[in-house]
Amino acid sequence: MSSYATGFVLSILFTITPFMVVVNHLMTGWMLIFTLVGFAISQLFVQLIFFLHLGRESKPRWNILVFSFAALVVLIVVIGSLWIMNNLDYNMGGHEMDEYIIKDEGYEKNR
Amino acid sequence: MSDSKPIFGFWVYLMTDCVLFATLFATYAVLHNNTYGGPPASELFSLPFVLIETLILLTSSFTAGLALLAARRSNKTQVITWLAITFILGAAFLGMELNEFANLVHEGNSWQRSGFLSAFFTLVATHGLHISIGLLWLIALVVQIVRRGFTKSTVQRLTMFGLFWHFLDIVWIFIFTFVYLMGAN
Numbered sequence: 001m002s003s004y005a006t007g008f009v010l011s012i013l014f015t016i017t018p019f020m021v022v023v024n025h026l027m028t029g030w031m032l033i034f035t036l037v038g039f040a041i042s043q044l045f046v047q048l049i050f051f052l053h054l055g056r057e058s059k060p061r062w063n064i065l066v067f068s069f070a071a072l073v074v075l076i077v078v079i080g081s082l083w084i085m086n087n088l089d090y091n092m093g094g095h096e097m098d099e100y101i102i103k104d105e106g107y108e109k110n111r
Numbered sequence: 112m113s114d115s116k117p118i119f120g121f122w123v124y125l126m127t128d129c130v131l132f133a134t135l136f137a138t139y140a141v142l143h144n145n146t147y148g149g150p151p152a153s154e155l156f157s158l159p160f161v162l163i164e165t166l167i168l169l170t171s172s173f174t175a176g177l178a179l180l181a182a183r184r185s186n187k188t189q190v191i192t193w194l195a196i197t198f199i200l201g202a203a204f205l206g207m208e209l210n211e212f213a214n215l216v217h218e219g220n221s222w223q224r225s226g227f228l229s230a231f232f233t234l235v236a237t238h239g240l241h242i243s244i245g246l247l248w249l250i251a252l253v254v255q256i257v258r259r260g261f262t263k264s265t266v267q268r269l270t271m272f273g274l275f276w277h278f279l280d281i282v283w284i285f286i287f288t289f290v291y292l293m294g295a296n
Contacts, residue, residue, distance in 0.1 A: 008173040012169065015162070016162070023295075028296070037288070040288040047284075051176055051277040066126050070130060071129075074129055077130065078137045080137075081138075082137065
C-alpha cells in the first residue's frame with residue numbers, strides 16, 4: 001500500500017509542477033526544455049520503482065537487463081533520428097541555405 | 112514484480128512496445144514543426160483539459176495497483192471494486208481523448224492537414240488504441256475473477272494487466288510532456 005501511495009503522490013507532484021511552470025510562463029528556451037524533461041524522467045523512475053517495482057527482483061536481474069537494453073534502443077532511435085534529420089535539413093535547405101553554409105563553413109559544397 | 116516466466120515474457124513484450132512508441136516519438140519530434148501553413152501545437156491544445164486527462168489516467172494506474180494488492184490478500188470484492196474504478200477512469204480518459212480528436216477533425220485539423228498533425232494523431236491514437244485494448248482486457252479479467260476466483264492463472268493475468276496499465280501511464284507522461292507541455296510554447 002505505502003509503495004503505491006508514495007508513487008501516486010510523487011507522480012501527481014511531478015505532473016502538476018511542470019504544468020504550473022508552463023502555464024505561468026516561469027521559464028523559456030532550453031531552461032524550460034531541460035526542466036520539463038527532468039520532471040518526465042523523474043516521474044519515469046518514480047513509476048518504475050513504486051508501481052512496477054523494478055529492481056526488487058532477485059538475481060539474475062533479467063527484468064532490469066531487458067529494460068536497460070530497451071532504453072538503449074529507445075535512446076538510439078530517438079536521438080539518432082533527430083540528429084540525422086537535423087543534418088539532412090541543414091544540407092538540403094535549397095539556395096538560401098547553400099549561401100548560409102558557404103558563409104558558415106567557408107567552402108562550396110559538392111552537389 | 113514476480114519472478115515467474117510468463118510475467119517475464121510479458122515484460123519483454125512491454126519493452127518491445129517501448130521501442131514502437133520510441134519510433135513514433137522520434138517521428139513526432141522530427142515533424143512537429145512541419146505544419147504546412149496549418150495551426151501549430153500552441154494553437155490547438157488546451158492544457159487544463161490535458162492535465163485532467165493525465166490525472167485521471169494516473170489515478171487509474173494507482174487503483175490498478177490497489178487491485179493487485181487486494182488480490183494478494185485474496186479479497187474478491189475489493190479486487191472487483193478497484194478494477195471497476197480503474198475501468199471507469201480508463202473509459203473517462205478514452206472519452207476525453209476521443210472528444211479532443213473529434214473537435215480537431217471537426218475544425219479541419221485532421222491527420223491530413225499537415226505532417227505535424229499526422230505524427231500527432233499516430234502517436235496519441237496508438238496510445239489510445241492500447242488503452243482501448245486494456246479496457247477490453249479488464250472486462251475479460253473481471254468476468255474470469257468473478258467466475259473462477261483467484262486461481263494461479265487469473266492472478267497471473269491480473270499482474271500482467273497491472274504491468275500493462277502502469278506502462279501505458281508512463282508512455283502518457285511522455286506524451287503529456289513532449290507533445291502538450293512543450294507544444295504550448
